Amino acid sequence: MAIVFISVWTLIATTVLASISIKLEPSLIEFGKSGLDISCVVNDTNLIGTTHIYLKRSESYVVSVTIFKIAWQDKALENKTGVTVNGSINNTMTSYLRLEISKTVVRYREDMGSYQCILSAVTASHEIKRYQSQSIVLNITGFLESTTKRLSTSNHKSTEVSAQNGYQENSTESFINTDKPLQKKRLVLYRTIMIPITTIISGMLAFIVARELRLHYFVSKATTTAKNHRKKYTNGVYIV
Incomplete structure (x- = not known):
């Protein structure tokens, strides 16, 4: 200088x-x-x-x-x-x-x-x-010195604004992170597809479990009824 x-x-x-x-x-x-x-x-x-x-x-x-x-x-x-x-x-x-x-x-x-x-x-x-x-x-x-100074001032201001929102983010005028918008789009697409799929799967599993429980209940009841019908009572003794 x-x-x-x-x-x-x-x-x-x-x-x-x-x-x-x-x-x-x-x-x-x-x-x-x-x-x-x-x-x-x-x-x-x-x-x-x-x-x-x-x-x-x-x-x-x-x-x-x-x-x-x-x-x-x-x-x-x-x-x-x-x-x-x-x-x-x-x-x-x-x-x-x-x-x-x-x-x-x-x-x-x-x-x-x-x-x-x-x-x-x-x-x-x-x-x-x-x-x-x-x-x-x-x-x-x-x-170059003047440009670097302007970029440094811009970075400082950008960091302060981000910190007020509860997080800290590094940014410069010469670099733009294009990954974040892409990641955001992927996240939205993932949520759009996966939430309905997981809801359907959960509903199917709940239906299967309920059906199995219901079937088990009716099978047990039918077995008990059948046994009662086969029993005969003669002279005070049960004959099967």
């Missing part, structure tokens, strides 16, 4: 090449803690007119200004809260393009790269020429 803060707020890269210069402040920012300020400024006093100023990032154009309007090429930044752009080419001596991105909307991968200003202007000989500033590389650090 010490490397992150070394000259973060004091590092200003400014280069002048021919007719246009670029200023990027700072060229090393910490993700979520530093904003971005990029300016393109026309320097050549021999120009008699300016037609376009472009801001380019690596191989893609970000935004441009003409005599009529400011046009966005990076549509993801257009109308985004925390992003402002100003520019004018009405006066060649004061032509400029400035882009500011607040720390809350700086994008880790998208905003990194090599920035360059491109000028299309009319010379004193009435020729339209194209000028380029030197490139300045923007580096963004601290993304």
Whole structure:
């Protein structure tokens, strides 16, 4: 982390090449803690007119200004809260393009790269020429630390909410346990099938036991009756 803060707020890269210069402040920012300020400024006093100023990032154009309007090429930044752009080419001596991105909307991968200003202007000989500033590389650090911190905070809150419900559950934003819904479905299916089956089996067993008891009762009664009928009483002696 010490490397992150070394000259973060004091590092200003400014280069002048021919007719246009670029200023990027700072060229090393910490993700979520530093904003971005990029300016393109026309320097050549021999120009008699300016037609376009472009801001380019690596191989893609970000935004441009003409005599009529400011046009966005990076549509993801257009109308985004925390992003402002100003520019004018009405006066060649004061032509400029400035882009500011607040720390809350700086994008880790998208905003990194090599920035360059491109000028299309009319010379004193009435020729339209194209000028380029030197490139300045923007580096963004601290993304992994910031992401880990957010995940850790989310885990802590999730654990607290689960504990209030009488149990503790570990969860993260990057992992979703898909086994629990599947287990729940299996449990519901098991209950749906097994409860009727066990009820039927229990009823059948109860019926069989009752039938056996009833049959045993009638058999015993019939046996006793038969014996009584075979007995004869003669002269005070039972004869079987």
